[in-house]
Every structure is written in C-alpha cells, then in structure tokens.
Amino acid sequence: MSKTTVKKSLEGFDAGELRQLILDIYTKSKEAKEILDFYAVPDIAKKLDEYKKRGTTVCETRSPTTHSAHKGYHQKIINSRSRR
Missing domain, CATH: 1.20.5 (Single alpha-helices involved in coiled-coils or other helix-helix interfaces)
Incomplete structure (x- = not known):
C-alpha cells in the first residue's frame, strides 16, 4: 500500500478512531512503541x-x-x- 493510499484512508477517521489506531499499533509493534515512546519523552x-x-x-x-x-x-x- 502506498503512503498516499494510507493518507486518504486516515482522512476518514475521527480523532477517537485515530487515537485507538495509534494505541493498537503501539501495542502490536515493537518499532512503533520505540518511536512513540521517544516522541512522548525524548531522552x-x-x-x-x-x-x-x-x-x-x-x-x-x-x-x-x-x-x-x-x-x-x-x-x-x-x-x-x-x-x-
């Protein structure tokens, strides 16, 4: 899937759905967890x-x-x- 396709798909999400999607990805992906942890607390x-x-x-x-x-x-x- 291309970045453009993902972007278009995400445009249909409201704020709550985006939060839930991010939390699901955070839970299931070690790489996403590492990136989001650093984003939240950049040590x-x-x-x-x-x-x-x-x-x-x-x-x-x-x-x-x-x-x-x-x-x-x-x-x-x-x-x-x-x-x-």
Missing part, C-alpha cells in the same frame, strides 16, 4: 547510549576483517553524536 542521552551499545554489539559479532573495516565508520558516528 536523547538514553537513546544515544542504547545505540552505542547496539553498534558495539553489531561490530563485535562480525568477522574480524569486516569489524576492522567498519570500526572507524561507527566510531565517527558515535563521536559526532556525542558532540551534539
């Missing part, structure tokens, strides 16, 4: 720490050659985010 420091841990985990699970090739790239991302 940037916590999210940065979370992504730093994920980046380390991803790098450590790769082969040594892949890890070394991407280590500098990941470190640049972490460093640039830390400075903000």
Whole structure:
C-alpha cells in the first residue's frame, strides 16, 4: 500500500478512531512503541547510549576483517553524536 493510499484512508477517521489506531499499533509493534515512546519523552542521552551499545554489539559479532573495516565508520558516528 502506498503512503498516499494510507493518507486518504486516515482522512476518514475521527480523532477517537485515530487515537485507538495509534494505541493498537503501539501495542502490536515493537518499532512503533520505540518511536512513540521517544516522541512522548525524548531522552536523547538514553537513546544515544542504547545505540552505542547496539553498534558495539553489531561490530563485535562480525568477522574480524569486516569489524576492522567498519570500526572507524561507527566510531565517527558515535563521536559526532556525542558532540551534539
């Protein structure tokens, strides 16, 4: 389904129906829950720490050659985010 189709479909919803739809998606989708939680309470420091841990985990699970090739790239991302 295209974004335009979804948009047209949502135009027919009233405020209560939209709230219920968002709550249903929040309940059923881990990704939606993460996005909406951050939207409601944007704790940037916590999210940065979370992504730093994920980046380390991803790098450590790769082969040594892949890890070394991407280590500098990941470190640049972490460093640039830390400075903000």
